[in-house]
Amino acid sequence: MSSLSTGLRHWRQRFNALFQDHEIFVRTHGHVRFLRVSAVWQKRVALIAGAVLLVWAGATLTVFVNQILTAGERAEVARKEAAAAASEARIAQYRDRVAEIAADLDERQAQLEDWQETxxxxxxxxxxxxxxxxxxxxxxxxxxxxxxxxxxxxxxxxxxxxxxxxxxxxxxxxxxxxxxxxxxxxxxxxxxxxxxxxxxxxxxxxxxxxxxxxxxxxxxxxxxxxxxxxxxxxxxxxxxxxxxxxxxxSGQPAHVLMLSSSYGYRHDPFTGASAMHAGLDFPGPLGTPILAAAPGKVAFVGRRSGYGNVVEVDHGQGIMTRYAHLSGFDTAVGARVGAGQQIARMGSTGRSTGSHLHFEVRLNGVAVNPRRFLEAKADVLEVKADAxxxxxxxxxxxxxxxxxx
Ligand SMILES: [Zn+2]
Structure with missing residues (x-):
């Protein structure tokens, strides 16, 4: 015999011991009756009651467990919803930032491309x-x-x-x-x-x-x-x-040799006194073509005291050239001229002792020696041509x- 069946029998005996046949006497109006409550009947009632109790406990437990589970699920769903909302807000913020940055980059790119192309x-x-x-x-x-x-x-x-x-x-x-x-x-x-x-x-x-x-x-x-x-x-x-x-x-204003020593203080051929000569002289035959020394816009065509017939060309950047003692004009005020383009003819008008070109360069109104421009070296002229x-x-x-x- 195993110990398990021995144990079961023991519990069964204890259970059976709880239920004894009972006889209950009931006295009503002087009559005595007795009710017999058998052990079997008691057991049945006890078993039914136990089963009902078990079912009720099970149902209650199920409802309770369900409630716990639902609360957990609800909390989980709420947590997920909150996370989704936060993430959506963040994404919306990012989207705004990204659009802003993209627009910024686009503007920069357009500017860079414009500069490169220009x-x-x-x-x-x-x-x-x-x-x-x-x-x-x-x-x-x-x-x-x-x-x-x-x-x-x-x-x-x-x-x-x-x-x-x-x-x-x-x-x-x-x-x-x-x-x-x-x-x-x-x-x-x-x-x-x-x-x-x-x-x-x-x-x-x-x-x-x-x-x-x-x-x-x-x-x-x-x-x-x-x-x-x-x-x-x-x-x-x-x-x-x-x-x-x-x-x-830096272009030759006339295809004749210049008097390279003519710029600076020298004896005035008319008064004999020492005077500043603000340009270079180019002696040559009457009518020799006079050429613009650089591209620019003709700013003056006419007579100036001492200079005789004059053409002045504005080259921009504060640079101006003046061509004097001319015998004739081949341009007009406002005309755009290129380097080497004929603008006048050599002459001897104004205070001049013979046919020659008086050539001046002014930088922001101040006369400078044109020699350094006319004698520009090849490397400089190359950079200039590029420019x-x-x-x-x-x-x-x-x-x-x-x-x-
Ligand atoms: Zn001169």
Whole structure:
């Protein structure tokens, strides 16, 4: 016999012991009756009661457990909903930021492309930003830091970071190219005896002659960031120096030999006194063609005391040339003339002792010795020819832009 069946029997005996046959006497109106409550009947009632109790307990427990579970689920759902709402709000915020950054990048890109197209056209930029940034002008050649990007942005917005990085590399190359060209033009200008820094300074305060495209526009790119302002400044400097180089009258005003010693103090042929001679003389036959020494706009055609018949050409950047003692004019006020274009004929009008050209160059109204321009070395003339091509292309690009508007 196993211990299990022994144990069961023991419990059964104890259970059976609870129920004994009972006889209950009931006395009603003097009659005595007795009710017999058998053990079997008691057991049945007890079992039914036990079953009912069990069912009730089970049901109650189920309801209770259900309630607990539902509360947990509800809390979970609420938590998820709150998280979703927070994430949605964050996404909405990101979306706004991303749109803002994208618009910002777009504006910068448009400005960079405009600058590249205007100033370089199809000319390729140097591949390496550091390649041309080693000279004095290259000290500004640090890459642009636009810092438009928020590191907390979601991964999908990080694509913007790549665009931004490419844009920074591009603008650094553009800046290096601009600085390289500006310093080349600056070197050439300095070799011609002019101070590049004071030329740029004068131009930025609006004193360096007509320079319409930049007037009142400087600093506009500053809104795009500090580095864009630096790039804009570099472009301004480059344009001033290249335009100055183009404006420098280095063309022969007449195909005759000049009296190279004629500039400066000398004996006045009329009074005999020592007097300042502010130009160079080119003796030659009457009627010899007189040529514009640089491109420009004819500012004066007529007579001036002492000079006789005079033509004056404004080359911009504060540079003016004067051609005197002429016998005839081949241009009119307001005409645009190219370098080497005939504007007059040699003569001996005014205070002149014989047929010759009196040639003067004035820088912001002050006479300078034209010799240094006329005797410009080949390397300078080469840079000047480059600059002329670029300034010409620039004018065409701007005219095209103006026509398109
Ligand atoms: Zn003279």
């Amino acid at each position: 100033y370089f056209g199809a000319e390729p930029l140097p591949a390496d930003a550091k390649a041309d940034g080693s000279d004095a002008a290259g000290k500004d050649a640090h890459p642009l830091k636009t810092s438009a990007l928020d590191p907390r942005l979601p991964p999908e917005a990080q694509a913007l970071a790549q665009i931004e990085a490419r844009q920074e590399a591009f603008s650094a190359r553009l800046l290096a190219a601009v600085n390289a060209r500006a310093s080349k033009a600056g070197d050439a200008v300095a070799k011609l005896g002019l101070d590049p820094q004071s030329l740029v300074k004068k131009a930025s305060t609006g004193q360096g002659g007509p320079f319409i495209p930049w007037r009142g526009r400087i600093g506009r790119a500053g809104a795009l960031g500090k580095s864009f302002a630096a790039l804009e400044g570099a472009l301004f400097r480059m344009e001033v120096l290249e335009r100055t180089l183009v404006a420098i009258p 002329r091509q670029r300034v010409g292309a620039l004018a065409r690009a701007r005219a095209g832009t103006a026509a398109a508007r």
